[in-house]
Amino acid sequence: MTSPATPVEIGDPFTAPFGSLFGDQITIAKREAGGEYEYSGSAEQMENFSMHPATHALHYGSTCFEGLKAFRQQDGSLAIFRLDDHAARMTKTVAQLYMAVPDTELVKTMIIDAVEANAAYAPDSPGSLYIRPTLIGTQINIGAAATPSDSSMLFVFCSPVGDYFAGGVRPLTIHVETETPRTTPQFGRAKAGANYAMALGPTLDAKAAHGADQVLFASEGDITETGAANFFLVDDDRLITRELDDSFLHGVTRSSVLAIGADLGYRIEERHISLEELAEHAGRGEAFLSGTAAVIAPVGTLKLHGETVSVGDGQPGANTLKLRQALTDIQIGAAPDAHGWLTPVAG
């Protein structure tokens, strides 16, 4: 058994806004044009970056990231959840931005090193250490609008976090946006900064007009995902989510929920969900969001075609809570890691 590092107090992750507290160590690898990513092999003190005002990422959206978590285990040790899958997804996004793709092993090493160096900031469950690998284009040339950045920088830092949605596990209100898509169809799969900028307008409008916590993007009746999480329907028998294509982010939590759901005996359906089915399901079943930050977040109310539709009785449902518990138990080592999702790290 590893004994936990002495926690470092930088603020309370359970009351501070999600993502506003930071560990002080960072791992950085830089790649010059034509070269390889060069990493010193260890974390360093996190400082502000200094960059030329003409840096590519500041102008042309050459920026992408990942979001994963390290969990303090029940025995006090620390483990990263689904490291391989997040590193693999990051390299796919980088390729979509036409920047030099770092080796997946390098991404994983830099994540592990960053987590170990920031281990003292990892809160106990239900908190976690949120990990933010980021890759930006660093070419200095404002004429490079139509060319990818030929140099880049990969860095990984960490943020101790509590709940993503203020108020903990509570039923969310979701506005179903049937006109504006979250992003472009070919870019939905990329975890690129620009996608989040595109989702801002509809999200702010839905908050102002409908008091919504989040937007479910369903342009032309095609239910995909929310601004920062995937979307599920569940009842006592079936677990239903949109089938994968390039139009939305392939959530690692989504894939975990599907695997856990199958383990628990749910019938798994990955397919198109129509707005009619959504309304019908709301009358009798449950709905939830899934994501690294959101975990499994119950939906209590839908704002659909201007109507307020209660999902079930409007409260977190038994199936949603069962799946959430099963997921978080694996994440903290309270249930067997049957799928091999945890990577133990020092700390």
Ligand SMILES: Cc1ncc(COP(=O)(O)O)c(C=O)c1O
């Ligand atoms: C747009 C979007 N969809 C889905 C997800 C869920 O993905 P994951 O479960 O890998 O965190 C996220 C969160 O990262 C997201 O930003």
